[in-house]
Amino acid sequence: MELSGDDIVTQFLKDEGVEYIFGYPGGAVLHIYDALFRQDAVKHILVRHEQGATHAADGYARSTGKPGVVLVTSGPGATNAVTGIATAYLDSIPLVVLTGQVTSAFIGSDAFQEVDSVGITRPCVKHNFLVKDVKDLALTLKKAFHVATTGRPGPVVVDIPKDITDPNIKIPYEYPASIALRSYNPVVEVQSSQVDQAVDALLSAKRPMIYSGGGSVLSNASKELRTFTRQLGYPITQTLMGLGAFPEPDPLNVGMLGMHGTYEANMAMHDCDVLFAVGARFDDRVTGEIDKFCPNAKIIHVDIDPSSVSKNVHVDIPLIGDVKQVLVALSKAITASKRHPDVKALKNWWKQIKEWASKDCLRYDRNSALIKPQFVVEKLYEITGGDAFITSDVGQHQMFAAQFYKFDEPRRWINSGGLGTMGFGLPAAIGTQLGNPDDTVACITGEASIQMCIQELATAFQYSTPVKVVNLNNRYMGMVRQWQEFFYESRYSQSYVEALPDFVKLTEAYGHVGMRIEKPEDVEGALKEAFAMKDRLVFMDFITDQKENVYPMIAAGKGHHEMHERELA
Amino acid sequence: MQHIISLLMENESGALSRVAGLFSARGYNIESLTVAPTEDETLSRMTIVTSGSNEIIEQINKQLDKLIDVVKLIDITANGEHIERELMLIKVQADTSEKREEVKRQADIFHGQILDVTDTTYIIELTGESSKLDGFIKAMNSADILETVRSGATGITRGETCLRL
Numbered sequence: 185m186e187l188s189g190d191d192i193v194t195q196f197l198k199d200e201g202v203e204y205i206f207g208y209p210g211g212a213v214l215h216i217y218d219a220l221f222r223q224d225a226v227k228h229i230l231v232r233h234e235q236g237a238t239h240a241a242d243g244y245a246r247s248t249g250k251p252g253v254v255l256v257t258s259g260p261g262a263t264n265a266v267t268g269i270a271t272a273y274l275d276s277i278p279l280v281v282l283t284g285q286v287t288s289a290f291i292g293s294d295a296f297q298e299v300d301s302v303g304i305t306r307p308c309v310k311h312n313f314l315v316k317d318v319k320d321l322a323l324t325l326k327k328a329f330h331v332a333t334t335g336r337p338g339p340v341v342v343d344i345p346k347d348i349t350d351p352n353i354k355i356p357y358e359y360p361a362s363i364a365l366r367s368y369n370p371v372v373e374v375q376s377s378q379v380d381q382a383v384d385a386l387l388s389a390k391r392p393m394i395y396s397g398g399g400s401v402l403s404n405a406s407k408e409l410r411t412f413t414r415q416l417g418y419p420i421t422q423t424l425m426g427l428g429a430f431p432e433p434d435p436l437n438v439g440m441l442g443m444h445g446t447y448e449a450n451m452a453m454h455d456c457d458v459l460f461a462v463g464a465r466f467d468d469r470v471t472g473e474i475d476k477f478c479p480n481a482k483i484i485h486v487d488i489d490p491s492s493v494s495k496n497v498h499v500d501i502p503l504i505g506d507v508k509q510v511l512v513a514l515s516k517a518i519t520a521s522k523r524h525p526d527v528k529a530l531k532n533w534w535k536q537i538k539e540w541a542s543k544d545c546l547r548y549d550r551n552s553a554l555i556k557p558q559f560v561v562e563k564l565y566e567i568t569g570g571d572a573f574i575t576s577d578v579g580q581h582q583m584f585a586a587q588f589y590k591f592d593e594p595r596r597w598i599n600s601g602g603l604g605t606m607g608f609g610l611p612a613a614i615g616t617q618l619g620n621p622d623d624t625v626a627c628i629t630g631e632a633s634i635q636m637c638i639q640e641l642a643t644a645f646q647y648s649t650p651v652k653v654v655n656l657n658n659r660y661m662g663m664v665r666q667w668q669e670f671f672y673e674s675r676y677s678q679s680y681v682e683a684l685p686d687f688v689k690l691t692e693a694y695g696h697v698g699m700r701i702e703k704p705e706d707v708e709g710a711l712k713e714a715f716a717m718k719d720r721l722v723f724m725d726f727i728t729d730q731k732e733n734v735y736p737m738i739a740a741g742k743g744h745h746e747m748h749e750r751e752l753a
Numbered sequence: 754m755q756h757i758i759s760l761l762m763e764n765e766s767g768a769l770s771r772v773a774g775l776f777s778a779r780g781y782n783i784e785s786l787t788v789a790p791t792e793d794e795t796l797s798r799m800t801i802v803t804s805g806s807n808e809i810i811e812q813i814n815k816q817l818d819k820l821i822d823v824v825k826l827i828d829i830t831a832n833g834e835h836i837e838r839e840l841m842l843i844k845v846q847a848d849t850s851e852k853r854e855e856v857k858r859q860a861d862i863f864h865g866q867i868l869d870v871t872d873t874t875y876i877i878e879l880t881g882e883s884s885k886l887d888g889f890i891k892a893m894n895s896a897d898i899l900e901t902v903r904s905g906a907t908g909i910t911r912g913e914t915c916l917r918l
Contacts (some may be wrong), residue, residue: 302767307778311821314767331821366918367763367824491815494808 187357189349198225199359210257212284232639236611238268243612248619251278259297278337301723310338326543331378335370373506384560389458390529398425403507421449428591442470445591447545450744466496476743554729561588569707572624577609577633580662607636617649641694691723762824785905833909840904846897848873
């Protein structure tokens with residue numbers, strides 16, 4: 185079939201099975217928008233800011249496992265998208281971002297809305313392309329989807345000059361169903377010698393620990409992780425990005441680790457003798473002070489990206505491969521070895537862990553006259569039956585969500601863990617809801633974060649995405665305030681938000697339902713009322729305790745065994 | 754320790770900036786970098802001279818290998834026997850017969866060639882390991898050196914080990 189570049193874009197997306205494209209029109213992409221107008225296979229979601237487009241596509245990708253697709257114009261369209269691209273990059277989320285570019289002949293002339301999009305995005309993409317000939321367009325798009333979704337996933341930018349999509353130049357089009365790149369062949373299968381070494385180390389452990397991260401979610405290895413962990417009966421901790429791959433309400437799960445992880449998880453990390461890290465990258469928020477990290481442990485590391493191994497922490501036994509396949513290989517090898525974990529040692533180890541857990545490190549004042557943010561999340565968990573998709577922004581509310589919503593399925597917890605992007609939650613919730621139209625989606629946010637992409641309330645109205653916004657409003661940038669209290673002698677420099685909008689009126693102005701909740705006894709009723717409104721976006725503005733902090737906490741320079749804990753009267 | 758890393762990459766625009774960007778973004782040292790097409794016009798060969806601890810060098814190798822445009826890579830230094838060569842052109846003051854004689858004598862010792870002669874200057878071409886070029890510069894009177902230009906090191910492994918597809 186003969187097609188012009190603009191139709192090649194839409195036809196390709198259709199052939200690739202793309203359901204939604206999140207975008208915002210502008211000069212350089214007008215041909216593509218005209219092509220979108222002439223078809224109905226790919227549904228376009230019009231956002232209100234390009235950052236929202238990337239986050240919405242990201243939420244769609246995280247919750248469905250399919251790549252998120254974005255279309256923005258050149259110049260400011262592309263630069264506005266950069267924050268969302270970097271967000272996806274740090275969390276290894278597959279996105280394909282199509283950016284318009286000025287006509288080829290104008291490139292380099294400082295033309296209207298010209299920016300070097302390939303140059304600007306280079307450090308925060310898995311790869312990017314500039315299309316120089318319409319004959320390369322379909323193949324380049326295929327390469328982009330291939331690179332974004334295979335190996336360690338990530339965002340890929342395709343920069344398309346306007347003349348490439350000229351409706352008057354038609355060329356033969358055929359969907360490139362498959363593709364091979366000689367320079368890109370991600371490793372999938374693990375070496376058997378490494379598997380044997382890992383099995384020996386695992387079964388020789390006296391104080392083992394499984395540390396699972398976002399890679400277990402991305403690799404869809406939840407089932408295999410459960411089988412493997414239960415086969416051994418070892419304690420498991422998950423990172424902020426890994427929550428839900430292993431169910432949280434499970435006796436083997438000792439909770440999240442790291443800066444705001446549980447006491448038992450962090451102490452077990454510090455004291456373990458064999459650490460099995462899977463799909464995790466030893467991020468500084470997880471390790472604390474590197475010199476004090478797992479001082480006595482032999483470290484096994486499963487990762488699809490060789491450059492993740494021994495990057496921050498020296499690894500003794502690397503297992504390079506897809507998490508899912510490596511876990512299958514390990515489970516098989518453990519069974520075949522006819523060896524068993526050291527039952528006696530394990531019993532002592534669990535006894536020690538239970539003792540740590542008895543500290544009840546997540547306790548908070550349940551008799552407070554003020555609404556505690558933890559209480560809201562606990563009630564949200566109860567009322568949604570624990571099976572909602574929860575997106576979040578960044579700060580204290582994000583940590584409370586991670587600590588108190590007990591995820592038992594992967595891809596339900598959607599947050600910007602790596603880049604820590606405020607403004608992520610609402611657009612990500614819209615993308616999540618579009619990808620999961622029959623499920624409950626809630627966005628746990630704060631009054632500071634939500635304002636960074638509040639304009640997407642209009643998008644939510646246009647596409648009737650009945651997201652429930654849980655705004656934990658303490659009038660402070662809570663996490664900034666907490667650090668200022670702890671480390672800057674309570675000098676709250678610029679962290680108090682003096683002029684807040686009336687969120688109820690604001691929400692109503694966008695066509696949604698708004699609620700303000702000021703007393704603890706009203707929390708449950710408000711949540712029930714909101715979640716009963718199945719087809720409406722409801723914005724719940726919870727006026728919470730201004731002084732609440734996230735505990736436990738590992739301060740900068742401290743090890744896992746040196747946590748701050750809450751002191752309750 | 755200093756390492757010479759050679760790589761084959763897709764001969765596409767932007768490939769060089771991906772490598773240069775990687776080094777600056779991750780704070781790696783880059784002592785020299787050369788790049789030119791190969792006998793296969795779709796491929797460029799790049800030689801990077803870098804330095805760092807063993808852990809850093811391992812990361813540099815992995816991060817380079819991860820770039821989508823990089824087809825194949827070899828750490829020439831870590832691979833044992835290899836040949837290293839760098840080209841230098843150096844322009845020196847030679848305005849007296851004494852100086853002309855001295856420059857000629859040094860050039861002969863270092864197996865250099867005099868490429869250009871004027872009333873006041875000589876241009877000498879030298880190839881060899883980078884340390885030999887350093888040696889020549891040291892042997893010259895620094896006040897007489899007008900200009901130096903060095904290609905950066907390139908290298909190739911000895912014997913049957915090859916960097917090819």
